[in-house]
């Protein structure tokens with residue numbers, strides 16, 4: 001039941017596989033959720049695209065769905081927040097509002113040769129000092145450059161100012177605030193920071209990188225903070241302030257109340273992303289992590305994070321389900337894995353898009369190793385789940401090397417955290433407790449919090465922190481000798497994935 005005196009804030013989470021809209025009340029509790037999937041388009045091996053028009057219509061549908069389930073009218077919302085899959089790159093025509101090409105998704109590896117070429121003699125580190133990022137296919141700048149080089153006439157039109165570039169936050173804000181009828185062309189620092197075009201110190205587009213990648217500044221959105229009113233919605237949300245934008249992983253940091261230096265969260269979805277709050281200064285990484293924005297609330301000082309990005313975790317469960325057909329639903333993996341004691345000696349390294357943190361090896365490809373006739377599908381189910389916890393262990397180790405921070409408790413969220421066997425294994429291989437909050441939809445919650453801060457629904461971070469409540473805790477119980485042996489085997493398996501792709505392109 002909704003209440004007339006209560007304030008409500010909604011958030012749209014435009015993710016890699018689906019879009020959802022969640023309405024929250026002032027206690028940060030969920031009032032209603034609606035969610036829809038969109039198509040994954042795979043034109044060639046290594047290429048992944050989304051139809052941005054389809055995404056916009058799914059977003060409109062989930063907003064309508066969530067409002068209907070909540071029994072609310074748009075005018076009862078105090079604000080709308082946006083959070084989104086990061087890096088996924090779209091160019092659209094400002095006059096017609098139509099995309100000029102499908103969006104190129106963060107997992108897409110078509111820019112491998114371009115990234116090698118851009119790196120030249122400096123290699124992956126060419127733009128690291130300004131952006132905190134290694135030159136990898138993951139980020140948006142090279143994807144935009146690829147589109148400008150491959151869609152006929154696009155560069156000329158972009159130079160004339162006819163084309164707009166955006167990650168999904170920009171696309172949604174532009175459409176929500178009117179589109180061709182005066183839509184706002186903006187992004188926030190967390191999303192801009194993943195383009196590889198923003199300077200981490202100035203929080204503005206970096207002209208030297210724009211010229212190195214041959215990107216016309218005329219097509220870029222204005223960079224704003226993560227929590228401020230960007231504009232007022234038209235259409236079904238008419239009158240609602242659009243008041244936050246955060247990349248989904250940064251939104252989860254915010255929703256998990258990781259406001260203190262040294263606090264961290266890991267979100268387990270298609271991939272997994274572990275972020276550690278490092279305070280108001282960027283900390284550079286020597287161990288294969290990204291230096292990235294955490295959030296920026298209005299005119300307050302920006303907060304930075306170190307991030308360990310893992311490309312494939314939940315997506316390996318999807319592959320096990322859809323490509324191998326061994327399970328029918330993702331939930332079936334847990335009883336299958338629990339039907340055996342251990343992995344039977346099998347390890348799976350899901351380097352489907354190369355390996356991200358801490359390796360950044362675009363030449364790696366997936367391997368299944370340690371096979372003998374003893375290995376069954378149940379052992380493989382274990383290996384699928386263990387691939388997630390070991391990849392996480394590697395980024396936790398890198399966090400320690402870079403920051404000296406020992407993560408003593410890991411806050412977790414995302415679709416995979418309902419898997420008890422996986423979360424227990426995660427606590428075991430990290431040898432620290434793993435905790436999940438009562439509201440595990442932390443991504444939407446973080447975007448709602450930021451939008452609510454910008455519009456006076458909540459006053460400050462202390463008020464938000466008080467909402468956080470523990471739901472489940474998994475405590476480590478693995479013997480150290482077993483952990484060490486398994487870690488050693490995992491490292492051997494990772495080594496075997498390197499160097500498979502030989503031509504530097506895909």
Ligand SMILES: Nc1ncnc2c1ncn2[C@@H]1O[C@H](COP(=O)(O)OP(=O)(O)O)[C@@H](O)[C@H]1O
Nearest residue numbers: 015269270314315317318330331414415416419
């Ligand atoms: N019971 C489960 N055990 C392991 N993985 C699961 C389970 N249920 C869902 N998943 C995985 O979690 C992912 C979905 O999580 P979600 O947080 O919705 O992801 P995203 O936001 O990236 O779309 C999928 O990749 C799916 O394979």
Ligand SMILES: O=P(O)(O)OC[C@H](O)CO
Nearest residue numbers: 015016085086269270271
């Ligand atoms: O949509 P998700 O949850 O898979 O998150 C994707 C990340 O933002 C990619 O950087």
